[in-house]
Amino acid sequence: MRGPPSRHPDEPREQLPAVEGFIADASDLVPGVRVVYPNQGVCAVIGIEEKDIAGQKLQLVRMTREEDGAAVLVPKNKVPTIGLRKVATGDQIEGVFHYLAAQFDDPELDWKVRHRDNADRLIAGGLLGVAEVVKGLHSLSRIRPLPTKEREQYDNARHLLVHEVAVALGVPAGLAEDYVDYALMPPAGVKFDLKPPPPPVLLPSRPKKRRPVAEETEGVLGDLGIAELGLDLELERALETGPAGTAVPLAGADEAAEPAEEESEAEGAEEEEEKGVPAPRPDRAKPPKAAAKKAPPEKSRKAAARKPPLPLKAQAKDHGERGKKEKPAVKKAVKVKPAPKRGGKKR
Amino acid sequence: MIRVVTLDKVEAADLAFLTRTLYRAFGLGTEYAGDRPVPPDAQAKDGRFDAVKLLRQVAPVRTYADDKVLYITSEPLALTPGPLGEPPCWGFSDYGKDRALITTAHLPVRGVTESSIETYQRRLAREAIHAVGHLWDLHTCYDARCAMHPSWSPALPASPEMDLCVFCREKSERKIRLAKT
Numbered sequence: 459m460r461g462p463p464s465r466h467p468d469e470p471r472e473q474l475p476a477v478e479g480f481i482a483d484a485s486d487l488v489p490g491v492r493v494v495y496p497n498q499g500v501c502a503v504i505g506i507e508e509k510d511i512a513g514q515k516l517q518l519v520r521m522t523r524e525e526d527g528a529a530v531l532v533p534k535n536k537v538p539t540i541g542l543r544k545v546a547t548g549d550q551i552e553g554v555f556h557y558l559a560a561q562f563d564d565p566e567l568d569w570k571v572r573h574r575d576n577a578d579r580l581i582a583g584g585l586l587g588v589a590e591v592v593k594g595l596h597s598l599s600r601i602r603p604l605p606t607k608e609r610e611q612y613d614n615a616r617h618l619l620v621h622e623v624a625v626a627l628g629v630p631a632g633l634a635e636d637y638v639d640y641a642l643m644p645p646a647g648v649k650f651d652l653k654p655p656p657p658p659v660l661l662p663s664r665p666k667k668r669r670p671v672a673e674e675t676e677g678v679l680g681d682l683g684i685a686e687l688g689l690d691l692e693l694e695r696a697l698e699t700g701p702a703g704t705a706v707p708l709a710g711a712d713e714a715a716e717p718a719e720e721e722s723e724a725e726g727a728e729e730e731e732e733k734g735v736p737a738p739r740p741d742r743a744k745p746p747k748a749a750a751k752k753a754p755p756e757k758s759r760k761a762a763a764r765k766p767p768l769p770l771k772a773q774a775k776d777h778g779e780r781g782k783k784e785k786p787a788v789k790k791a792v793k794v795k796p797a798p799k800r801g802g803k804k805r
Numbered sequence: 806m807i808r809v810v811t812l813d814k815v816e817a818a819d820l821a822f823l824t825r826t827l828y829r830a831f832g833l834g835t836e837y838a839g840d841r842p843v844p845p846d847a848q849a850k851d852g853r854f855d856a857v858k859l860l861r862q863v864a865p866v867r868t869y870a871d872d873k874v875l876y877i878t879s880e881p882l883a884l885t886p887g888p889l890g891e892p893p894c895w896g897f898s899d900y901g902k903d904r905a906l907i908t909t910a911h912l913p914v915r916g917v918t919e920s921s922i923e924t925y926q927r928r929l930a931r932e933a934i935h936a937v938g939h940l941w942d943l944h945t946c947y948d949a950r951c952a953m954h955p956s957w958s959p960a961l962p963a964s965p966e967m968d969l970c971v972f973c974r975e976k977s978e979r980k981i982r983l984a985k986t
Contacts (some may be wrong), residue, residue, distance in 0.1 A: 525901075555888040599947040609972050616944050620900075629885065630857060632939055639886035639945050639955045646959040650889050709884035 477584035479544035481632040484537040487519050492625065495539040496583030499522045499618055500625045528580065541583040546626045548683055554589045554623075557655035558641035565598040572598075576611055585622055586656055596642055705794070807831065807937060808838035810866055812878040816915075819926055826930035827875075827937060828964065830952070831977060838866045843880060853883040856897035858915060860906045871984045873940045874904050881910040895956040896932055898939035911956070913917055920977035924964065931967040938969065943975045946970055 471766045481493060484506075501521035508517055517534040532540060536786075546554070566572040576594065579587035595604060595612040604612060616638070623632035644650065807827050809820065824835040847859035859882070866874055882894040896907035912932070915925040934952040946953035949960040949969035966984065 558890055596947055603948070604938070607971075612947075613944055613972075613976075620944070628885070629887075632898045633857060633884060633887075635900060635939070635945060636884060636892045636894075636897075637889070640887065641893035643958045645893055645957040648890075678958055700807050799833050 477541070477543055477582060478550060479546070479589075481542040481544065481710055482538045484534045485517060487537065492524070492545050493521070493542050494545055494622060495521070495523075495530060496586075497618070497761065498523060499529065499578050499621050500545060524625070543583055544608050546585040546622060548626070550585055551623060551626050553653075553656040554585055554619075555637070556650075557586065557589055558593055558638065559644065559650045560652055560655050562597045564779055565601065569608070570729070573608065573611070576608075580611075580615060580618075581589070585619070586658075587620045588615050588619045588622070590658065592619055592638075604717075630713075691752070714791055806869070806872045807833050807835040807916075808866055808868065808874045808934075809835065810876050811840040811876060812839050812843045812863065812876055813880070815877055816920075818922075819915075819929060822926045823930055823933055827933055829903070830934045830967075830969060831937065831941070831981065833873075833981065838874070841866070841876070843878060849883055853881045854878070856882040856884055856894055856906055860897060860899065860904055863906075868903065869986070872903060873937055873973045875937055875979040876879075876881060876904070876906045877909065877929075877933075878906065880911045882906070882908045896936045898936045900939050901942050903940060905940050907932045907936050926965070927967050931965055934967060934969065938973065941980045943969075943973050943977055944978075946973055953976060 481487065486492065487503045487506070489503055489505045491576070493501055493503065495501050504520040504522060506519055507517055515728045519534055519537065521530040521532070523529065523530060525598045532542075560707055566575065574655050576591045579591050589773075592612065595608055598604065598608075599612070620631055620638055621636045623629075623637060627634065627637075630727070641650075665775040739752075809824060809827075811820075820837050820953050824837065827835040835910050841864045842853070844859060844862035844864075845857065847854045847862050849855055859878075860876070863876060863879060868874060868920070868928050882897065884894045884897065886909055893911075894908070894928055897928065898905035907929075909929060912928045913921070915922060931952050934957065943953050945955055948954060948970045949958065949962060950968075951973055952965075952967055953973050954965075968974075
């Protein structure tokens with residue numbers, strides 16, 4: 459039997475084991491047969507009829523709900539998917555009563571999980587699932603009164619259970635209700651000789667949290683989705699080149715690679731010192747956004763590219779001036795509000 | 806309309822209290838519709854009466870659409886044993902239909918004092934509301950203060966209430982509103 463639809467299109471739909479007496483073939487639905495429609499109750503098959511709906515000729519199975527005589531029409535090709543099943547047998551009914559009368563001291567206290575599980579149990583359509591809903595909510599009602607939604611769910615589940623028990627045992631619904639009450643709320647001093655209850659109904663597994671995985675092929679901009687906005691930003695190039703044409707490592711660079719980089723940078727600096735050229739300062743500590751802000755506009759960068767290279771002293775001066783200019787900004791960033799003194803006012 | 810039929814002698818004061826209480830509980834007119842004999846064929850070997858059989862065999866009264874008939878007997882009743890045995894029987898209702906039966910055999914003794922009579926009347930009214938509630942599609946309630954709570958439940962207080970809980974009251978009102986008449 460198919461479980462609920464998957465949350466993501468790339469996940470396959472879960473297959474749950476079919477409930478006992480599951481009807482997978484529409485040829486089993488002959489007139490006079492009694493079947494159980496999930497969440498609706500016991501229905502009697504009237505026959506198969508053909509109807510012209512929206513220009514299509516459909517074969518429909520006509521059923522009537524026994525409780526109130528409501529007409530139920532099911533397309534013949536949908537029969538295997540809606541969870542129709544045969545009315546429970548005597549053994550199943552006995553197992554359900556032994557389950558109802560057993561001790562139950564573990565009600566689910568998280569209402570979201572409980573409500574979802576109960577809805578799944580009712581949709582699955584098995585009699586034991588319905589009994590589990592009744593038993594679970596009844597046990598919970600002993601701890602605290604049920605909220606309105608769950609009170610309705612309890613009433614619906616009880617209604618389905620009572621009617622199916624009545625049909626399966628061939629007794630009036632009022633008597634079936636007394637049987638259910640006797641199992642759930644036995645009089646003082648009554649003890650049942652119970653058999654081990656049947657295995658619980660399997661519920662569909664809950665969707666797992668999907669964690670976004672960074673794709674290596676895409677750049678940083680791809681992750682941010684800026685490329686989709688259609689803006690002509692030069693962020694990517696700015697990130698690659700840095701403020702003064704220096705190489706800026708990407709934010710996602712491995713920390714493990716840092717020592718090696720440091721070593722290589724140190725070596726490069728030594729070499730340059732030997733040559734008399736100051737090593738360019740890699741602005742690694744700055745996040746990519748900050749680096750992007752500092753990146754010069756396209757025009758100035760182009761102009762800088764056109765300019766002839768300065769002599770070494772001039773470069774050093776230029777570098778020093780830039781360092782001076784940048785200093786206040788760094789100071790501003792470092793400026794921290796003094797922490798309040800401990801112990802409050804002391805005199 | 807709720808019609809009360811007695812199969813054994815019931816005091817007039819008790820009947821008056823019962824009709825008043827049923828009217829308050831469901832908002833439907835309630836009247837005494839006479840008495841009928843107990844069908845002897847419904848009696849089992851142990852002297853008790855099969856509730857289901859008795860309700861089927863008892864002489865009918867004239868009713869109209871959506872009328873509910875409540876039979877009251879003092880005979881002990883029995884039910885067909887189920888998968889876990891025979892449940893105690895304080896009454897039987899044809900769920901969602903028009904006939905119900907209650908017995909006074911399990912009620913406290915009526916006595917002669919005012920308090921004992923009041924206790925008896927309240928318990929009788931509670932059983933009547935429970936039986937008529939089933940006729941209006943109400944299921945048994947888990948709330949021990951509700952009249953739809955089973956009478957044999959160990960959680961039932963010594964002097965139980967004879968009112969419906971909010972959920973049962975609203976459901977019965979909805980059902981009564983949707984009735985044919």
